Structures are given as C-alpha cells and as structure tokens.
Amino acid sequence: MSREAIGENGAVLGSGDYWSRVNRSTFFGGLMRRASEASYQEALREAGSRASDMVEEIYNDLQEHKKQLASIDSGQRNALAK
Incomplete structure (x- = not known):
C-alpha cells in the first residue's frame, strides 16, 4: 500500500493545493500569478x-x-x- 507524502499544511507535497496553502501562508501569495504555482524567482523578478x-x-x-x-x-x- 503506497502512502502520499503530506506536508505540514495537510496537502500532498508538490500538489497545486500544497503550493496554494504555502503561498497563502506567506507574503508570496500576493506576488504569484496563480496561487498554486511555485515559480518564486519569476514572482520576485516581477515584484522587483x-x-x-x-x-x-x-x-x-x-x-x-x-x-x-x-x-x-x-x-x-x-x-x-x-
């Protein structure tokens, strides 16, 4: 039986839901084009x-x-x- 890796935020690691929860709990949430993405370098470049x-x-x-x-x-x- 396989088990999915669940992050501290309760979502499957790497999933869209995982990134949405991470982003909402940090200042990155407001910088991201989509809440479920993880392209932080691009978000910071745009903010800069x-x-x-x-x-x-x-x-x-x-x-x-x-x-x-x-x-x-x-x-x-x-x-x-x-």
Whole structure:
C-alpha cells in the first residue's frame, strides 16, 4: 500500500493545493500569478520590476517639480523625503 507524502499544511507535497496553502501562508501569495504555482524567482523578478517602475515614476515626478519642492513646508518636505 503506497502512502502520499503530506506536508505540514495537510496537502500532498508538490500538489497545486500544497503550493496554494504555502503561498497563502506567506507574503508570496500576493506576488504569484496563480496561487498554486511555485515559480518564486519569476514572482520576485516581477515584484522587483514593479518596484523599480514605481521608484522611477516618483523620481521623474520629483525632477519635474523640483523648483516647487523648495516652497513646500519643511515638515511636509521631510515626510515626502521619507
């Protein structure tokens, strides 16, 4: 009689259900295209690319309005810098 390997999350190791449960219990769940996949390298590459795009957009906005930044209240400017 064969027995399937069951993970700590109660699902058969390597199954779609297994990966879904692993992903839901970690921050990876929100990064994956499908909850049942395990292509973490691709998910991290995509997240890094999106973060890079976001930083570039913010940088471009700041560059476009750099003359106006001097007139912003110092408290608000410091909050923006953070």
